[in-house]
Amino acid sequence: MALQPLPDYPWDAMAPFAQRARAHPGGIADLSIGSPVDATPAVVRDALSAATDAHAYPTTAGTPALREAIVAWFERRRGVTGLGVDNVLPSIGSKELVALLPFMIGLGAGDVIVHPKAAYPTYAIGAALCGADAVASDDPAEWPETTKLIWLNSPGNPDGRVLDVPFLRAAVARARELGAVIINDECYAELGWSGEWEASPIPSILDPRVTAGDSDKILAIYSLSKQSNMAGYRAAFAAGCATTIGRLLNVRKHAGLMLPGPLQAAMVAALADDVHVAEQKERYRVRRNILVPALEEAGFRIDSSEAGLYLWATEGRDAWASIDRLAGLGILAGPGYFYGEFYPEHVRLSLTATDERIATAAERLREAAA
The missing domain is CATH 3.90.1150.10 (Aspartate Aminotransferase, domain 1)
Known part of the structure; x- marks a missing residue:
């Protein structure tokens, strides 16, 4: 190819x-x-400092403490229940995950990757890297039959648009018709300003109101760059479908894509502190x-x-x-x-x-x- x-x-x-x-x-x-x-908050920097004796290789899957912290954060901050440690995976920032994920799940020539019309460019770059075709569309009814991966982005970059529960539910239903993986890039979810999003949590695609308890082929991606000023730490994670997470984990093990141990400790501290x-x-x-x-x-x-x-x-x-x-x-x-x-x-x-x-x-x- x-x-x-x-x-x-x-x-x-x-x-x-x-x-x-x-x-x-x-x-x-x-x-x-x-x-x-x-x-970067002191609680994060202190945790990083305390973990600098990092003589052993870190785990690609994340430490038990980090995986448990991600699960607890999704329940506490996003209203997502039913996740276990096999449903989550840390990544070296979210951009590399967005760019490499189509390749990691085996997409290639002839496959279609859908992304929003107003879109962060890396969704299309990920399609180019694996030889797939990128299609910009915000209407699930227009998603091609050859679609294998759907990117949503809520809140959106660049437009700050929020996708509500009914839209997310319709998008998931269409993805299931297509047999496609659907992923919501949710890294601005703690920053709601207008209308109901000022007082209510911005919906995750893993919200039980969206999935009805079935996260098959559904993922959410989140980054600590924005909520915790950790852009320089490259601290992010994916959560959702255990089968898809398992595929990503296997590829990342072979490629040596692992988050350094001290950064994993810093993530645990960031995820536990809402102040x-x-x-x-x-x-x-x-x-x-x-x-x-x-x-x-x-x-x-x-x-x-x-x-x-x-x-x-x-x-x-x-x-x-x-x-x-x-x-x-x-x-x-x-x-x-x-x-x-x-x-x-x-x-x-x-x-x-x-x-x-x-x-x-x-x-x-x-x-x-x-």
């Missing part, structure tokens, strides 16, 4: 806009890539409440964005024109073109900037609107 040609890394195209934004007299307000800027998660959410809430009205005053409309780390915005013209306008204000965002062909007039702005840079960006937007 010949590897499909991969596209250039999209963010390389942002170099001239980044240069222009950096030239602003007040410096750049970088709201482009969603890399956390806040400190730091609430504190981090509040930081993002404050930044969001500053940035949203400033964008609206500057002529942008915020679409979806009811959860997650991003604002999905448009001023009704080509995204590159908006990116250029923002760069002139010293603000760097991401164009909708990076997330598929369906949103050429949208830009994505991240809340992962310091309080001072968010306030600076808001001030510049208001001055431009005056």
